[in-house]
Amino acid sequence: AQSVTQLDSHVSVSEGTPVLLRCNYSSSYSPSLFWYVQHPNKGLQLLLKYTSAATLVKGINGFEAEFKKSETSFHLTKPSAHMSDAAEYFCVVSDSISSGYNKLIFGAGTRLAVHP
Amino acid sequence: DAGITQSPRYKITETGRQVTLMCHQTWSHSYMFWYRQDLGHGLRLIYYSAAADITDKGEVPDGYVVSRSKTENFPLTLESATRSQTSVYFCASSEYQPLNTGELFFGEGSRLTVL
Numbered sequence: 001a002q003s004v005t006q007l008d009s010h011v012s013v014s015e016g017t018p019v020l021l022r023c024n025y026s027s028s029y030s031p032s033l034f035w036y037v038q039h040p041n042k043g044l045q046l047l048l049k050y051t052s053a054a055t056l057v058k059g060i061n062g063f064e065a066e067f068k069k070s071e072t073s074f075h076l077t078k079p080s081a082h083m084s085d086a087a088e089y090f091c092v093v094s095d096s097i098s099s100g101y102n103k104l105i106f107g108a109g110t111r112l113a114v115h116p
Numbered sequence: 117d118a119g120i121t122q123s124p125r126y127k128i129t130e131t132g133r134q135v136t137l138m139c140h141q142t143w144s145h146s147y148m149f150w151y152r153q154d155l156g157h158g159l160r161l162i163y164y165s166a167a168a169d170i171t172d173k174g175e176v177p178d179g180y181v182v183s184r185s186k187t188e189n190f191p192l193t194l195e196s197a198t199r200s201q202t203s204v205y206f207c208a209s210s211e212y213q214p215l216n217t218g219e220l221f222f223g224e225g226s227r228l229t230v231l
Contacts (some may be wrong), residue, residue, distance in 0.1 A: 009156075043206060044159075044224030049216075055170075090158055103174065104220065106158035 004026045004093045006107040019063075019078040021110045023091035023116040024073060033074045034104070035065055039087045047089070050074065061085070065095050086114045121142075122207050122223035127207045128153055130231050137226045139207030148183065148190040149220065150172075151202040159206065197230045205226075222226040 007022040013114025025031060035047040061084075065076045074091060091107040102115040120141040125160050129135050139148065145166050151159040161174030163182040179201060181193045194201055204227050208220040 004157070041224065043208075043224045045218045045222070049219070103161055103164070106160075108156055108158045 002031060002093050002105055003089040004091050004105055004107040006089075006091050006110050010111045010113070012115065013081045015083055017082050018086065019076070019081045019112065020077040021089050021091075021112065023074045023076065023107060024072055025074060025091070025093045027093065033065075033067060034092040034094075035059065035063070035074075035076050035105075036090045036092060038090065039089050039108075040113065044090065047076070059077050081112075081114045083114050083116070086112055088112070119207060120207060120209055120221055120223045121224045122205075125149065126227050128229045129197050130196060132196050134196050135196075135228065137192045137207075137228070139190045139192070139223060141190075141207075141209045141218055141221075143147070143209065143211065144187055145209035145211045146187070147213070148184065148198070149188070149208040149210075151206045151208065152201075153206060153225070154175065154183045154203050158215065162192065162205075181197070194228075197228075199230050202228060202230045205227055 004025045013019055030052055033050045036044040037047045038044045047063055048057045048065055050057045051069045058064045063078045065074055068073055088109045088111050090109050092104045122168045123138045136181055149164045150162040153159050159175050162178050163174055165184045168184050168187045176177055186191050204225045207223045207226050210220050
C-alpha cells in the first residue's frame, strides 16, 4: 500500500523568506503526487501535480515541487513567502484499491504560518 | 452560482440522532466523494461514487450511508451519530478519474459536533 508522510506539522517563516514543506512517500510503483492548499474555513484547492512528466512541477501562486525518486520525496517550495500563503498544505499520493477505483491518500498536513 | 455546495455548514447534534449532510454540484461531474478531516489524520475517504446509482466504500465507511439518485447530489447520512463522528466533512467532485488528474473540487466543509 502507498503512504505519504509530511515531516513537519507546523512551519513558520517570515514574509519574503523561502518556504520549504517536506513530503516523503512510499510506493511500489510510479506514483502520481499532488499538493493541495486549504485556507482557513475553506475547502481544499489543487496547488500542483506530478504525473510522471517533468520532475520539477510548477503550480499556482509561485509554488513548485520537485519529484525525487531516489529520495522518495516531493517537497514543496516557494522562493519568497507572502502573508496570503498562510494555510494548511496537504501532500497527496494516488493509490489503487481493490475495486479498481483509484483514490487519493492525504498526508496529515503542514500548517504554514507567515509572520510580518 | 456554479460550484459545489455543502449544507449545513455547522451542525450540533446528540448521540444516537440521525444526521444528513447534503452535497450539491453544478458541474455534472461523474465522480463524487465524502471525506472526513480530523486533526493529525489529514483527510480520510468515507464513500465515493463514480456515477449516479454507483457508490462504494472508502477507508472509513462504518456508521455512514450514502446515496446518489441524481448526478448532482451526494448526501451523507449518519444513521445513529456517535461522538467519534465529530469532525469536519468535505464533499468533493471530479470530472475524471482522480488518478489521472488528481484534481478534486472541494466544498467548504460541514463541521459536525456530536454531543
